[in-house]
Amino acid sequence: MSTDPTKAALTFFGHWNTGHIDEAIAMLSEEVLYDNVPFPNIxxxxNVxxxxxxxxxxxxxxxxxxxxQIAAAGNVVLNERLDVFLHGIHPSKAAGFWAPRVVTSVHGDR
Structure with a gap:
């Protein structure tokens, strides 16, 4: 795994985007505090x-x-994302629905 915080964050999102959920989760520490607004902290x-x-x-x-957009200060990463949740078949196959939202998130070690 990269020690560059922005590359680590981009790798994390890449795992989600390609359906490699276990790989994304494995990047988290055992005791991660996962803050996913608007949901309660995990x-x-x-648990994540x-x-x-x-x-x-x-x-x-x-x-x-x-x-x-992505930037880092030390081990803290700030990013702005467009999150699209796809229900059913991928939109490129002209079925299902999109639920896009713009998100700003912060990632880093405690």
Whole structure:
């Protein structure tokens, strides 16, 4: 895994976008504090995995998270994304629906 915080964040999002959920979750520390607005904070890697599984990411929904801006200060990464949640078949196959939203998020070690 890259030690460059912006590359690590982009790799993390890339795993989600390609359906490699286990690889994305594996990048989190065991005791991660996962703050996914507007949902309550989640503590612990396995709780994050359960949240996404229960939400349907990777099964009911796939995601396309496009980072539009990214910057780092030390080990803290700030990014702005366009998050698209795809329900059903990918839009390139002309079925399902899109649920896009613009997101700003911060990532880093405590």
């Amino acid at each position: 503590v612990g890697r396995e 995995r359960k949240f996404h599984r229960d939400f349907g990411i990777g099964t009911t929904f796939t995601v396309d998270w496009t980072v539009t």
